[in-house]
Amino acid sequence: MSKICFIGLGNMGLPMALNLKNAGHDIIGFDVTDAAKDAAAKDGITCAPTVTEAAKNVDVVVSMLPAGQHVRTVYAEIFASGAATTTLLIDSSTIDVESARAVGADAADKGFTMVDAPVSGGVGGATAGTLTFMVGGADDGFAAAKPYLDIMGQNIFHAGASGNGQAAKICNNMILGISMIAVSEGFALGEKLGLDAQTLFDISSTASGQCWSMTSYCPAPGPVPTSPANNGYAPGFAAAMMLKDLKLAQDAANKVGQPIPLGAEAGSLYQLMDRMGQGGLDFSGIIEMLRGEL
Numbered sequence: 001m002s003k004i005c006f007i008g009l010g011n012m013g014l015p016m017a018l019n020l021k022n023a024g025h026d027i028i029g030f031d032v033t034d035a036a037k038d039a040a041a042k043d044g045i046t047c048a049p050t051v052t053e054a055a056k057n058v059d060v061v062v063s064m065l066p067a068g069q070h071v072r073t074v075y076a077e078i079f080a081s082g083a084a085t086t087t088l089l090i091d092s093s094t095i096d097v098e099s100a101r102a103v104g105a106d107a108a109d110k111g112f113t114m115v116d117a118p119v120s121g122g123v124g125g126a127t128a129g130t131l132t133f134m135v136g137g138a139d140d141g142f143a144a145a146k147p148y149l150d151i152m153g154q155n156i157f158h159a160g161a162s163g164n165g166q167a168a169k170i171c172n173n174m175i176l177g178i179s180m181i182a183v184s185e186g187f188a189l190g191e192k193l194g195l196d197a198q199t200l201f202d203i204s205s206t207a208s209g210q211c212w213s214m215t216s217y218c219p220a221p222g223p224v225p226t227s228p229a230n231n232g233y234a235p236g237f238a239a240a241m242m243l244k245d246l247k248l249a250q251d252a253a254n255k256v257g258q259p260i261p262l263g264a265e266a267g268s269l270y271q272l273m274d275r276m277g278q279g280g281l282d283f284s285g286i287i288e289m290l291r292g293e294l
Contacts, residue, residue: 001025002059004148007051007074008093009036012119013064015126016092016152018043020062023151030054052081060088060148067244068099075103085111090145092133094118094173094245097166097252104137104162115141116162117149118169122236130154134172136165170252173245177266177283179213180242184287187220191291197222219284233285240279243270 006017009031029047037047048054100116107114115137125131131153159168190200201223218224246267253260
């Protein structure tokens, strides 16, 4: 079994680290918040006082961090610390493509094997070990990372070169954000026209309007019992996190000159939801804003 440093023990990182621990790996953690460190300690994960200490003499580093600036800072510290280049580096943060490629290039220049491996599946997927990983990096990096990703996830895809994992993640989540708004508008309009939500679901889920946002995560209460709509829109994936991903998509689109008008509009609507103080709700809760109920 391997000794693994896990950096970033928040809502996603801690259950991912626990799945590695439960598989028999030795985990040393790091987080900047006392709450995260306390939660990790309760689950039997010891935290080091610094990134440098956490990453010393380990076989693998896995990170789950908020933004590109954090990833750049953490890995700069690791590279400067004299960590062994035999250490495999796996960054599962969702960040901008430019930062992912810059850190990946720096790692390669210094002799490290590194992959960017952002995830889809939310806290539920992290806990159950059923995440989808979208991996960017060389073939040997993907092969080295896959045994660890298999413990934390169910669907592991090699998206291509360094940064392509992030590219796949933001494109996927842009599609998801747009489709959730479309489904929410359809159900909100249906209600105003006198259509029962279950009836509309039964029809559209087997017709041309069918999509994941409807059949697996329906924003209207009732049709899909496990969706956040039936739990007060408690987040599986918060609206603020969707807004972050849509901003990443817009930033990437601007850099390569690709218009994404629906992606931009979706970002504007989630930004409005966030400014209304509702960014902590599940992203499917945007139906409440469209109904005028937030």
